Amino acid sequence: MIRILLAGRNKGSMSDLEAGLTDGDVQITRADSGSKGMSMISENIFDLVVTDENLGDMTGLEFIRTIIAKNPMVNCAAVSPLAPGDFHEASEGLGILMQLPARPGKEHAERLLDHLKKILNTMEIK
Numbered sequence: 001m002i003r004i005l006l007a008g009r010n011k012g013s014m015s016d017l018e019a020g021l022t023d024g025d026v027q028i029t030r031a032d033s034g035s036k037g038m039s040m041i042s043e044n045i046f047d048l049v050v051t052d053e054n055l056g057d058m059t060g061l062e063f064i065r066t067i068i069a070k071n072p073m074v075n076c077a078a079v080s081p082l083a084p085g086d087f088h089e090a091s092e093g094l095g096i097l098m099q100l101p102a103r104p105g106k107e108h109a110e111r112l113l114d115h116l117k118k119i120l121n122t123m124e125i126k
Helices: 011-021 034-043 060-070 084-091 106-125
Strands: 002-007 026-031 048-051 075-079 098-100
Touching (some): 002 011, 002 034, 011 026, 026 034, 034 048, 048 060, 048 106, 060 075, 060 084, 075 106
Parallel strands (some): 002 026, 002 048, 048 075
């Protein structure tokens, strides 16, 4: 079972992504703020955290920085309207798997899930 945390204050902005991530082998949990997300991460193990651009109490990149400081092995993806080069600059050193556009869709979910499964399979082999 793949466990995914979707963090964002606007549930509708990631609804298409959530629909694309949902299959028989995925469990999705939602957090509507960075502080709630951190609480969930401290109590549960997630294979992937996907954050919206703004969580209300912090930005998505601030949320990922906080996560990585506590557990650098958490896989993360972030919604960001930044140009790819600007996003790379802003997120350098965070090891983010994928930048997602505003209102990511099912096609983004499929690519993200495929990428995550490859990483998880590689980790199981070792």
